[in-house]
Every structure is written in C-alpha cells, then in structure tokens.
Amino acid sequence: MKVAQRSDYTFKYNLKLGRHGWLRLTPAYSVKLVTEIIxxxxxxxxxxxxxxxxxxTGLVASEHGLSAHCFDINPFLIWFGNAKCRNYSTNELKNLKLGVGKSMVEWKKIVNENNWLPDIYNISRWWCQHTQKILAALRQAFVNQFGEPKEDNLSSLAWIGFCRLVIETSSAAFNHVSMSFRDKITTFEIEQVESLYQDIINRIVHSAREELSGSGSVHFVDSREVVSINDVEYSHVVTSPPYPNRISYIRELRPYMYWMKFLDTALFAGELDWQAIGGTWGVATSRLKYWEPHEVKLPESLKLVVAQILEKKENNTLLMSNYVWKYFHDMYLHLHSLRSSLKKGAVLYYIVGNSSFYGVQVPTEKILEDSLKSLGFTNIGNKVVRKRNSKKELFEYCVYGTWNSKL
Ligand SMILES: C[S@@+](CC[C@H](N)C(=O)[O-])C[C@H]1O[C@@H](n2cnc3c(N)ncnc32)[C@H](O)[C@@H]1O
Known part of the structure; x- marks a missing residue:
C-alpha cells in the first residue's frame, strides 16, 4: 500500500490556525489529526x-468543549501551553493593548542603554548587534510594564508576541526537518521591528478573542511517574510522545527560552533534556554512556533491536543502543505508571514515529504495542498515519489500546 507524506498531518497545518499558530514547534502534531481523534x-x-x-491536544479539546490535563517537563512549554488554553475577556485584551502601547513609547527612550541580553552561545549567529540592542530594549520595556513572564497572566500574550518577534528577526531557517541558520543575517531598524511586532500582537489578540468552551491546562509532571491532577480518572489519552530519533526540543526552543529567562546556561539545557524521554542534548548524551536500566520487563522485540545495533561495527554503537534502550525503558515506565490514573475502559492514542540506526529499523509502534500488552492493556493495534520523508522506511503511526483491568 502506498502511504502519502500528508503535510496536513504535520505542524505545518497549524501555522495559520489562530492560537495554534502562535509559535511553531516542528515536532508539534497536526490540529487536523488531533481533531479527527477528538x-x-x-x-x-x-x-x-x-x-x-x-x-x-489541550487547545483542540478546549475548542471542542472537552476537558483536558496536559503534562510536560519543559517550563517554557508549560507556561506557553497555559497561555494558549486560557480565555481572555474583552477588557483584558484592551488593557493588554494599552500596556503594549506604553511599552512601545518607553522602548525608544531606552534603546541606547545597556539592556540585558541573554547568554545564548554565539548570539551573533542569530541576530546582528544592532538588532540585539533593539530586542533587548523592547524586552526591558516589557519587563518595566508587565514584569518578567509569569503563569496565568495577561502579559503572556505580549511575551508570546515577543518570542515570535525574536524568531522572525533571527537568521534561523526552517527549510529542513530541524532548524538551521541562514548565511546572511538581516539588520532590522527600530521602525521595522515596531511594525512587525504590531502586526504580530494584533494577530495574537485577534485569535485570543475566540472563546474556548472547554478547559485545558498544562502541568509540570514527569510522565515517567504519572499523577492525576485533582484525582481525575482519565477516559482518553491523546498524545504524541518524543520519537526515538535524537531530536531535541531544546534545540528549537532555545531562543525563546533564553530570552524569556526559562533557560540560562547550556548546562541547564542538558539537565532538562536528561529528564526528557529521548533527550540527547549536551550532558544527556554523555550520561547515556553510563546509564543502566531499572529492573523492568522490556519486550523481546526491543532486545532484538538493541542487539542488532550493538552488532554494527560503528563508533557509537554502544551509545546508540543505550539511547534506544533508554527511550523504550522510559516509555515503559510511563505506561506502567499511567495505569493508576485511567478510568476503566480508557482508550489510548499515541502518535509515534519509527526510526533507524546504522540501517537497523527501530519499530517503535511494535515495541510500544508489546509494552502495552505486557502491562495488561487490550484492543491493541496501530494504524499508519503518514510517511515522514522521502526515506522509504520512516512512518508515523497511531498506536492504540484500551485499559480495562484493575490494578
Ligand atoms: C513530540 S513533543 C509533543 C508535541 C505536541 N503534541 C504538540 O503538538 O506540540 C513531546 C513533548 O514531550 C515532552 N516530554 C519529554 N519527556 C517528558 C517527560 N518525561 N515527562 C513529560 N513530558 C515530557 C517534551 O518536552 C515535548 O514537549
């Protein structure tokens, strides 16, 4: 059967969809796909x-009048997700625009001052010094007006606009699956930045007006140890976990996280990625070499893949086999702990991608199905969603299952 690449089943579909398009994250899944499930x-x-x-998921659920709890370990994404899923009154949006207007006036007065700049490695690769100065002054004007970014606050919209500005004035290019840099860095003048920001904030405010009839909230929870918020028993799990493909969320989120002070050193970026399933940034990679699994009963299909990678005569086979091992080990811990927060009959939908190391196929869908089986889930199966790129063997799947047991 021929499977299509279906860009409507990727983050690209979301970019023009109001709140869904506020900031892009390449590993985000498609609103269309989530809507079809929800x-x-x-x-x-x-x-x-x-x-x-x-x-x-939180936003699509809220738009459809449903309730959702969402978990993440990245503080920036928690803050951002909550701002996306919140309702904003007309009065609040009016006040926001007033605050932004005042900041714009102050901004021009402080543009030549020595304002705070984030300690991003090789910052001049992202913005020239002139643009850095303009962005730093706008940031300071926002801090003076609203304070630093905080949870459940109207000013989040101004800050999300700032994140968008930061990326649109940068030399980051998104022509590939992951981010790269353009050779030429554009210099922006203050008038250009002002009109760009006005345009961004107008679009954000416009989409924030749309009322959400359901409720969605994002919480700081490590999903290897699931807890239920307010003792809710979840009836459905709709999610897209990391894939075992060594893509690090920190990489794409770095500019936002540094400018918003959610991240201040490369060391912390590595620490955060060590908590992330499939994380592979900085210290996360060096720790992998010495990582040893907890005593958990992992599927034979995983053991086979790990053995096949180890057999390859390449420099990093031990590291890569440990990477794959730890990924499924962490996913197993997740599924194991999830069970106590599920309602009887709960249905799971996991959008996942397979991967390949030194030509060895990692059948993510099969290994997750085997893990679900060994943990007592039933009605397990998978459906191919799309082909991921021109490489024939990379696909996205929806792995499903049902929780009908008692623990
Ligand atoms: C593929 S992305 C999810 C994309 C999402 N569906 C969207 O549309 O934006 C996977 C997410 O899992 C988070 N994550 C990784 N390890 C985690 C863990 N141990 N607990 C909770 N969240 C984790 C990452 O920070 C990342 O945001």
Whole structure:
C-alpha cells in the first residue's frame, strides 16, 4: 500500500490556525489529526496528554468543549501551553493593548542603554548587534510594564508576541526537518521591528478573542511517574510522545527560552533534556554512556533491536543502543505508571514515529504495542498515519489500546 507524506498531518497545518499558530514547534502534531481523534470522543470525557509540547491536544479539546490535563517537563512549554488554553475577556485584551502601547513609547527612550541580553552561545549567529540592542530594549520595556513572564497572566500574550518577534528577526531557517541558520543575517531598524511586532500582537489578540468552551491546562509532571491532577480518572489519552530519533526540543526552543529567562546556561539545557524521554542534548548524551536500566520487563522485540545495533561495527554503537534502550525503558515506565490514573475502559492514542540506526529499523509502534500488552492493556493495534520523508522506511503511526483491568 502506498502511504502519502500528508503535510496536513504535520505542524505545518497549524501555522495559520489562530492560537495554534502562535509559535511553531516542528515536532508539534497536526490540529487536523488531533481533531479527527477528538471529534469521536464523547463530551463528558476527560482527556490526558502526558507529552503536551505546545498544548495542541489541550487547545483542540478546549475548542471542542472537552476537558483536558496536559503534562510536560519543559517550563517554557508549560507556561506557553497555559497561555494558549486560557480565555481572555474583552477588557483584558484592551488593557493588554494599552500596556503594549506604553511599552512601545518607553522602548525608544531606552534603546541606547545597556539592556540585558541573554547568554545564548554565539548570539551573533542569530541576530546582528544592532538588532540585539533593539530586542533587548523592547524586552526591558516589557519587563518595566508587565514584569518578567509569569503563569496565568495577561502579559503572556505580549511575551508570546515577543518570542515570535525574536524568531522572525533571527537568521534561523526552517527549510529542513530541524532548524538551521541562514548565511546572511538581516539588520532590522527600530521602525521595522515596531511594525512587525504590531502586526504580530494584533494577530495574537485577534485569535485570543475566540472563546474556548472547554478547559485545558498544562502541568509540570514527569510522565515517567504519572499523577492525576485533582484525582481525575482519565477516559482518553491523546498524545504524541518524543520519537526515538535524537531530536531535541531544546534545540528549537532555545531562543525563546533564553530570552524569556526559562533557560540560562547550556548546562541547564542538558539537565532538562536528561529528564526528557529521548533527550540527547549536551550532558544527556554523555550520561547515556553510563546509564543502566531499572529492573523492568522490556519486550523481546526491543532486545532484538538493541542487539542488532550493538552488532554494527560503528563508533557509537554502544551509545546508540543505550539511547534506544533508554527511550523504550522510559516509555515503559510511563505506561506502567499511567495505569493508576485511567478510568476503566480508557482508550489510548499515541502518535509515534519509527526510526533507524546504522540501517537497523527501530519499530517503535511494535515495541510500544508489546509494552502495552505486557502491562495488561487490550484492543491493541496501530494504524499508519503518514510517511515522514522521502526515506522509504520512516512512518508515523497511531498506536492504540484500551485499559480495562484493575490494578
Ligand atoms: C513530540 S513533543 C509533543 C508535541 C505536541 N503534541 C504538540 O503538538 O506540540 C513531546 C513533548 O514531550 C515532552 N516530554 C519529554 N519527556 C517528558 C517527560 N518525561 N515527562 C513529560 N513530558 C515530557 C517534551 O518536552 C515535548 O514537549
């Protein structure tokens, strides 16, 4: 059977969809895909997304009048997801615009001062010094007006606009699956930045007006140890966990996280990625070499793949086999702990991708199905969603299962 690449089943579909398009994250999944799942979920359901990212599930659920709890370990994504899923009154949005207007006036007065700049490695690769100065002054004007970014605050919209500005004035290019840099860095003048920001904030405010009839919230929870918020028993899990493909969320989120003070050193970026399933940034990679699994009963299909990678005569086979091992080990811990937060009959939908190391196929869908089976889930299966790129063997799947047992 021929499987299509379906860009409508990727983050690209979301970019022009109001709140969903506020900031891009390449590993975000498609609103269309989530909607197709959520449309079939009854109104009184409670959805869990244990790997929230940009809160696509939380927002689609809220837009459809459903309730959702979402988890993540990245503080920036938690803050951002909550801002995306919040309702904003007309009065609040009016006040926001007033605050932004005042900041714009102050901004021009302080542009030549020595304002704070983030300690991003090789910052001049992202913005020239002139643009850095303009952005730093705008940031300071926002801090003076609203304070630093905080949870559940109207000013989040101004800050999200700032994040968008930061990326649009940078030399980051998104022509590939992951981010790269353009050779030429554009210099922006203050008038250009002002009109760009005005345009961004107008679009954000416009989409923030749309009222959400359901409720979605994002919480700091490590999904290897799931807890239920307010003792909710979840009836559905709709999620897209990391894939075992060594893509690090920190890489793409770095500019936002540094400018918003959610990240201040490369060391902390590595620490955060060590907590992330499939994380591979900085210290996370060096720790992998010495990592040893807990005593858990992992599927034979995983052991086979790990052995095949180890057999390859390449420099990093031990590291890569440990990477794959730890990924499925952490996913197993996740599924194991998830069970106590599920309602009887709860249905799971996991959008995952397979991968390949030194030509060895990692059948993510099969290994997750085997893990679900060994943990007592039933009605397990998978459906191919799309082909991931021109490489024939990379696909995205929806792995599903049902929780019908008692622990
Ligand atoms: C593929 S992304 C999810 C994308 C999301 N569906 C969206 O549309 O934006 C996976 C997310 O899982 C989060 N994550 C990784 N390890 C985690 C863990 N141990 N606990 C909770 N979240 C984790 C990452 O920070 C990342 O945001």
């Amino acid at each position: 449309e079939n979920i009854p109104q009184n359901s409670f959805i869990l997304d244990p790997f929230s990212g940009t809160a696509t």
